[in-house]
Amino acid sequence: MNALSRMARDTMTIARRDFMAIVATPTFLIFLLAPLIFIGFGMVGGMGGRMVGKNADSKERIYAVLDGSTARQFAATEKNLRDLFRGDSTPPDLILVKPQNHVEQQARALLAQQDRDVPAVLYGTLERPIILRHDENSGSAAYLAEVAERAARDRAAGIDRPLSTPHFVDVKRAGSSIGGTSATGVFAVTLLFVLTLMLSGQTVGTMAEERSNKVIEILAASVRLESVFLGKLIGMFGVAMLFIAFWGGLAGLMLLFVPADAFAKIQEMRPAIGLPAFGILFLAYFTMAYLLLGSVFLGIGAQASTPREIQMLSLPITIFQMAMLGLASASVALPDAPISLIARIFPFSSPFAMMGQAARSATLWPHLVAIGWQLLWVAASISIGARLFRMGVLKSAGAKRRWRRKRDREVAATAP
Amino acid sequence: MTQELALEAHGLVKKFGGKRVVDGIDLSVPKGAIYGVLGPNGAGKTTTLRMLLGIIEPDAGHRTLMGSDSPREISDDVGYLPEERGLYPGMKCKDAIAFMGALRGLDWKTDRTRAVELMEAAGLGHAPDMKIRKLSKGMAQLVQLLGSVVHRPRFIVLDEPFSGLDPVNQERLEQLVLAERDRGATILFSTHIMAHAERLCDRLCVIAGGKRRFEGTVADARAILPMRVLYEPHHDSGDIAAILPPDARREAEGWRFTLPEEGIEQLLVRLIEAGHGISGLSIERPGLHEAFVEIVGRKTVEEMA
Numbered sequence: 001m002n003a004l005s006r007m008a009r010d011t012m013t014i015a016r017r018d019f020m021a022i023v024a025t026p027t028f029l030i031f032l033l034a035p036l037i038f039i040g041f042g043m044v045g046g047m048g049g050r051m052v053g054k055n056a057d058s059k060e061r062i063y064a065v066l067d068g069s070t071a072r073q074f075a076a077t078e079k080n081l082r083d084l085f086r087g088d089s090t091p092p093d094l095i096l097v098k099p100q101n102h103v104e105q106q107a108r109a110l111l112a113q114q115d116r117d118v119p120a121v122l123y124g125t126l127e128r129p130i131i132l133r134h135d136e137n138s139g140s141a142a143y144l145a146e147v148a149e150r151a152a153r154d155r156a157a158g159i160d161r162p163l164s165t166p167h168f169v170d171v172k173r174a175g176s177s178i179g180g181t182s183a184t185g186v187f188a189v190t191l192l193f194v195l196t197l198m199l200s201g202q203t204v205g206t207m208a209e210e211r212s213n214k215v216i217e218i219l220a221a222s223v224r225l226e227s228v229f230l231g232k233l234i235g236m237f238g239v240a241m242l243f244i245a246f247w248g249g250l251a252g253l254m255l256l257f258v259p260a261d262a263f264a265k266i267q268e269m270r271p272a273i274g275l276p277a278f279g280i281l282f283l284a285y286f287t288m289a290y291l292l293l294g295s296v297f298l299g300i301g302a303q304a305s306t307p308r309e310i311q312m313l314s315l316p317i318t319i320f321q322m323a324m325l326g327l328a329s330a331s332v333a334l335p336d337a338p339i340s341l342i343a344r345i346f347p348f349s350s351p352f353a354m355m356g357q358a359a360r361s362a363t364l365w366p367h368l369v370a371i372g373w374q375l376l377w378v379a380a381s382i383s384i385g386a387r388l389f390r391m392g393v394l395k396s397a398g399a400k401r402r403w404r405r406k407r408d409r410e411v412a413a414t415a416p
Numbered sequence: 417m418t419q420e421l422a423l424e425a426h427g428l429v430k431k432f433g434g435k436r437v438v439d440g441i442d443l444s445v446p447k448g449a450i451y452g453v454l455g456p457n458g459a460g461k462t463t464t465l466r467m468l469l470g471i472i473e474p475d476a477g478h479r480t481l482m483g484s485d486s487p488r489e490i491s492d493d494v495g496y497l498p499e500e501r502g503l504y505p506g507m508k509c510k511d512a513i514a515f516m517g518a519l520r521g522l523d524w525k526t527d528r529t530r531a532v533e534l535m536e537a538a539g540l541g542h543a544p545d546m547k548i549r550k551l552s553k554g555m556a557q558l559v560q561l562l563g564s565v566v567h568r569p570r571f572i573v574l575d576e577p578f579s580g581l582d583p584v585n586q587e588r589l590e591q592l593v594l595a596e597r598d599r600g601a602t603i604l605f606s607t608h609i610m611a612h613a614e615r616l617c618d619r620l621c622v623i624a625g626g627k628r629r630f631e632g633t634v635a636d637a638r639a640i641l642p643m644r645v646l647y648e649p650h651h652d653s654g655d656i657a658a659i660l661p662p663d664a665r666r667e668a669e670g671w672r673f674t675l676p677e678e679g680i681e682q683l684l685v686r687l688i689e690a691g692h693g694i695s696g697l698s699i700e701r702p703g704l705h706e707a708f709v710e711i712v713g714r715k716t717v718e719e720m721a
Contacts (some may be wrong), residue, residue: 013518021506214502218563220471222486222519223495394472395432 007230010223014231018206019238028239032246059116060092062140065107065123065148066100074126080162081143091143099123107132120144126152134206163303164298177270184269185332185359189352193325196289199240201317203294204301206232211302211393220394225386229302233294233382240290259281271359281358281367288374293321295378298349299385303392320348328352335360344370347377373405422447422571423468423600427477430463437463439626440477445604445619450597452613452620453606456712460626461606462499465575468604469496482571487591492521495569497561499576499606505549509535509559510546516563529568534562538588554585561589565596572596574605578612590616610705624712635702641702641710643675650693675699 006087021026076247078094085091100106107123111132116159120141124130133141154160210216219228271278297317304310331353343353344366354370377381423445430438438460445451455461467474470487481487487494503512513534514527522530532544538558548556557580565572574593578586593616597603607613613620614634620628622637632639648670649656656671657664660683664673678684684694 009521013515019517021504025506033627196622209504210502213504214500215504216502217471217498218496218502218516219519221466221469221494221498222491222516306444354469 007224007227011225011231014219014223014228015234015238018232018235022235022239023242026111031239032243035247061095061116061118062092062144063095063097063107063110063118063121064098065099065110065121065143067102070126070151071096073151073155074147076160077154078147081147081150091140092117094147104130109179110289112347119128126155129311145239152326180270181272181360182332184271184278185356186329187269187354188271188278188359189325189328189332192286192289192352192355193321193328195244195286196293197318197321197325199236199243200293201297201321202239203233204297204313205307206236206298206303207302207389208307208310216393225390226382229295229298229386229389233291233298236294237290244286252309272362273358273364274306274362277364278318278358282355284367285351285355285358285372288371288378291378292348292351292374292381293324293383295381296320299381299388302385302389318329324349324352328356332356332359345373347374350374376389420444420447421480422449423451423481423604425464425477425479426466428464428467428474428479429476430467431475432463432473438474441466441623441626442630442631443479443621443628444631444703445602447602448597448600449618450593450603450605450616452617453604453623454608454610454613454620454708455606455623456608459622459623462575462624465573465604465606469494469573476491485531488493490568493570495520495564495567495572495601497564497572497574499579500541501557501560503548503551503560503563505547507548508545508547509540509551510544512559513566514537516560517566520567520569521639522567530566534566534617535559538562538592547570554581557581558585558588558592561592565592565601568599568601570601572601572603574603577605578607578609580590586612610703610708614704622708623713630711637704637711638701640707643699644682644702645673645675646698646700647671647673647687647694648696649687650695651691653692655690656687656692659683659690659692670696 014058022262064071064078065076073095075096082091082094097106097110103123107121107130111121111134113119118135119135119138120131120143122129122131122144126148129145131141135141207216210219216228219225273281297313300313300317301310304313327339327343327346327349331336331340331349334358340353343349344357348371351374354367358367421444422459423443425441425443428438428443429436439465440617441460441464443453443464452706453461453464460668466472468479468487469483470481470491478485479487479563482490482493484490504515507515509639510528510531513531514524517527517530518524535541535544540555540558540562543551543555548559551559557577561574561577564574564707574691577589577593581589590612593603593605600717605616617634619631619633630640646667646669660671661676664671680697684697688694
């Protein structure tokens with residue numbers, strides 16, 4: 001058996017043990033279902049927020065104190081203008097009120113209502129409207145002014161119906177829109193980051209078990225430390241993939257229940273490289289990000305001798321990950337800036353930055369180069385981690401090379 | 417005719433923080449032998465064993481294990497029970513043994529079958545599915561030993577295998593060691609309990625202060641000290657000390673002294689003529705314990721105690 005296949009065998013033995021030791025425990029169920037807590041609280045918070053928002057919206061009104069034909073003209077123009085707005089940007093409902101003797105006092109009273117929010121009230125004429133407002137930057141006040149302007153123009157021109165009858169033709173985009181690829185890039189980088197943040201940090205404490213129960217001595221006597229490190233990393237990666245498969249499957253099922261208009265928005269997110277290649281690259285870059293960051297955290301965590309030391313490491317680890325997200329985000333936002341190139345080359349931000357690149361560029365070969373480069377760093381990180389462990393914990397240098405062993409033999413043979 | 421060696425080490429040196437913990441140790445372990453590495457606490461036994469196995473690298477010197485100068489390359493042929501016992505507490509016994517076998521190249525299925533067989537042979541037939549955390553210390557130690565031999569290694573290293581075991585489990589462990597030797601394995605074990613070394617070892621070496629102080633058979637070690645005489649007189653009157661050799665000491669059972677170079681006969685004649693008579697007489701070779709104390713130095717042994 002050659003060294004490589006033996007290393008693979010040893011690595012998989014360690015990985016299998018670690019994977020089974022984690023998955024076959026009740027704690028794993030808590031780990032697997034932990035996002036439910038996040039989703040549950042998110043939903044409760046979201047629903048609460050929406051209800052508060054809706055409540056506030058339903059209590060917001062704008063008023064126009066007008067009568068007769070002026071009021072009718074104002075209402076017709078306002079209806080046409082309101083159709084241009086969608087969703088949250090829609091102005092508050094307009095209430096038309098007949099003027100009384102003291103119009104200004106009436107308008108001020110409307111603005112000062114206590115049972116609902118009234119950001120603006122219009123009175124006067126269409127040509128010279130007076131608009132009361134609480135805030136000089138009030139969009140509602142500007143909206144009332146614009147309605148008055150258009151209503152005045154329509155009345156002056158004698159227009160009482162739309163002059164143009166548009167015919168809309170839906171044409172599907174041949175390629176990806178800039179906005180679509182950018183949104184895809186941001187979404188993919190964020191998802192990649194969140195998954196890596198949640199899962200790779202767990203590798204930091206994996207050597208602690210072996211150190212505390214002294215199994216490390218048996219492992220160190222049986223297999224190369226590099227196999228131990230890589231095996232532990234792969235075992236944890238298997239757990240991470242199980243987690244992703246579970247939640248990915250659930251997310252896929254939930255897509256069946258997404259409303260058609262929301263699904264259309266999801267379909268708008270088209271990566272430049274194409275969806276199948278993008279999916280494969282996402283998996284590849286998740287693997288790379290996990291192995292790269294995981295190997296660093298594993299190497300650092302292996303130096304810690306107590307759970308307290310491991311806990312203390314969680315903050316710098318999170319900060320390091322946030323820094324990588326910052327680099328990758330800058331790369332997505334400024335794809336042609338030098339920072340983008342740095343983010344793609346720096347090994348620990350490279351998977352994130354390259355994911356962003358996959359969203360906006362159809363060229364495949366840079367990804368092959370990047371994955372090769374990242375793999376090289378995975379190997380280097382594991383090797384450095386194992387070396388530090390050997391020196392710091394086992395108090396030994398690595399195995400001697402063949403020429404050193406030969407020289408030592410010769411020296412010993414000539415010794416008295 | 418030279419004996420074929422399973423292990424050969426020359427001039428092994430290891431320094432920790434500038435201190436030479438192992439200082440030029442040579443070892444030659446014949447194939448098929450049970451070889452003991454004896455020494456007081458802190459003598460450098462464990463460090464020596466770890467160097468022999470390639471867990472740590474020597475700062476100087478070299479070793480050849482089963483013909484290979486890189487012990488890691490032949491680790492599938494080696495079994496190892498470390499001084500600090502290590503098992504995963506959440507594992508079942510048979511899985512723990514199978515895992516250790518898998519680390520040495522056995523497939524898990526064969527491992528599990530062998531694990532159950534070995535446990536039955538070692539009197540642990542009731543425990544294959546028990547979790548390690550539920551075992552007594554002695555049982556856990558036996559499980560770990562089984563894990564270190566499940567792959568039928570040609571070379572077995574046991575670091576202080578008897579420490580912490582009750583006499584029943586010590587006996588079981590001795591039987592296991594002998595069975596492995598009978599299978600053809602070479603066994604190297606460290607201990608500071610002389611009784612085990614005396615019963616088991618074909619050859620042994622004594623290490624103290626990082627240096628090798630003795631190498632040979634148990635008989636060679638015991639031969640370092642002269643024969644001792646225990647003499648019980650009929651009449652133990654005042655002038656008997658003048659007849660006995662100068663090193664004679666009165667003990668509970670009688671007088672103990674070194675066998676004179678010219679033999680015991682002349683002395684016995686003088687004692688009988690003086691009317692002391694002979695109630696009891698034994699001439700015995702000192703045990704390994706006394707030899708060990710002599711080799712290592714009484715001061716070191718007292719420090720160890």
